[in-house]
Amino acid sequence: MTNQEQNQGVILPIPADFPVEWENEEEATYLWRWDSIHSPLPSSPMSVSLGDDRAARQANLNPSSNSPKSSFRRQINGYTYSANLPSETTYEDRQRKQDEVNESIATLRHRWDTEIQPTIVTELGNLKSIDLGSLSDAELLDQLDEFLDLTVKHWKFHNQVVGPTHTAVHQLATLYREIMGDVPEDEPYKLIRGLDNKSLETDQAIQALAALARESDELSKSFADNDDPNQILSVLGSTEEGRGFSEKLNEFLEVYGLRPTGFDALFPSWLEDPSFVILNIKSYIQFSPTDFSAKQTALSAEAESCRQLVLRKIGDNADLIDNFLLRLKHARELWPLKEDHAFYIDQGSSACVRILLAEVGRRISGQGIIHSAEDVYYLTLDEALTALTNPIPDNHSELVTERRNLRDAQIKVVPPAFLGTLPADGSSGMAPEFQTMMSPVPDANAEADESALRGIGGSAGSATGPAKVVRSPEEFGKIQPGDILVCTSTSPTWTPLFGTIRALVSDSGGVLSHTAIVAREYGLPAVVGVNIGTSRISDGQIITVDGDSGVAFLR
DSSP states (O other): OHHHHHOOEEEOOTTTTTTTOOTTTGGGSSSSEEOTTSSOOOOOOOHHHHHHHHHHHHHHOOOOOOOOOOOEEEETTTTTEEEEEEOOHHHOOOOOOHHHHHHHHHHHHHHIIIIHHHHHHHHHHHHTSSSSSSSSSSHHHHHHHHHHHHHHHHHHHHHHHHHHHHHHHHHHHHHHHHOSSOOOGOOOOOGGGGHHHHHHHHHHHHHHHHHHTTOOHHHHHHHTTTHHHHHHHHHTTTTHHHHHHHHHHHHHHHHHHHOOOSSSSOBBBTOOHHHHHHHHHHHHHHSSOOOHHHHHHHHHHOOOOOOOHHHHHHTOHHHHHHHHHHHHHHHHTTHHHHHHHHHIIIIIIHHHHHHHHHHHHHHHHHHTSSSSSSGGGSSOHHHHHHHHOOOTTSSSSHHHHHHHHHHHHHSSSSSEEEEEOOOTTTTOOOHHHHHHSSSOOOOOTOOOOOOOOEEEEEOOEEEEEEEEOOOOOOOGGOOOTTTTESSSSSOOOGGGGGOOSSEEESSOOTSSSSHHHHHHHHHOOEOOOOOOHHOOOOOEEEEEETOOOOOOOEO
């Protein structure tokens, strides 16, 4: 290695099937990480443009903001990458920021309950109550513009929730290790298990529907004899009992339906397409899950035992006891917000935007500008809105086909976890509370083990079974009761899958990733951050997941 390489870091190789054109020389000096947690698939043109639109609206709201950028995001071959810049802030700036975060930690739960959640619930409810089909084109565009303004506020709430929540948990975990010494990676998080949140609540509601269907021979047969969700709905609609069940399903969707099955605007919400819910009901009828209330009670008891263990270890150090109990209080108050804020913002707000765009798609499809309403997600926001206001038949069909084919090709490529330049000191420039959410930089000199994939123990325990590789929501139908889920990452809308699988392996994530968190709540062994699980493991292959050691063993 040359002196220049030692000073500037190591330039990472660019894979032949993943060409990169840097916009400038400086970009190549950053360490770019694939955001496989939030962007496991190539982004659609609409999703990219929605992000750009939100950033532009945010800038218009704060035109005087001259804060230097601390990170960059960009699309590379359809995949989202981000680069964090080394902090140049002073000690005083960092201390002031930490004081602000600590103040937010102390007040966030109250703000969420009295301001943030009620505001978002009202705004989502207002949009759901509008009959979009009755609006004129101009009224529809006004409604979309108004809601896109609201999304700026919603994502501001998102940022106000996520930072303090993760910091509170990071502070608790750090203190736990200071008190208890060298412990397994996931052990501190036993203190915050057994807490209710919107994702678990949603899954319980699906399980309740399945229990209702299981009690009826007619309903059970409707699900057992049909694999296609639309056919199941059709059969249910043919009998009085089935129609009664469909009404219960609609009541569920009215409460929980603003959940897209993926992060991209391409994926419909459950309210638009309830197929995922129906397939989960079918799975739960076949495979009755563990009593969830009993499981939560057991986790809560384990959390209390862990708390008592820490207090015994502390002894009579009153100051340390007070510090520990305060950290624990804050973490337990805020941790459910990780899932709850996603339910209302990442999913609910995004689903409302998608529903508005779906209406735009229906209208321009009816005018012959695109072949189907779903093609609208292969346009940018500006292209779609221009098409509605100035329709020219067939002027976008070829463009949609070209972009769809490009995305189909990009999906077949496995993007590298890192691009650019590895810092000479090995640092990532990431805030400590988020570092565990990302996979570690792989050691290029490490020898590959053909029979074992090493990652991070996200949830303790061991299980053996057939693997099912699921890269996108379109493949949810693969999952059968007792399978081991292998994926790039999971989102809260995947949570119902956790009720029937035996264990899981994810390419990305750490102990604070969604995959690890929900696996712990369901008592499922999980290994996260293995990097190559989806490419090394095949459907049906028997694997053993050891969440204690953080290894997935292949057979």
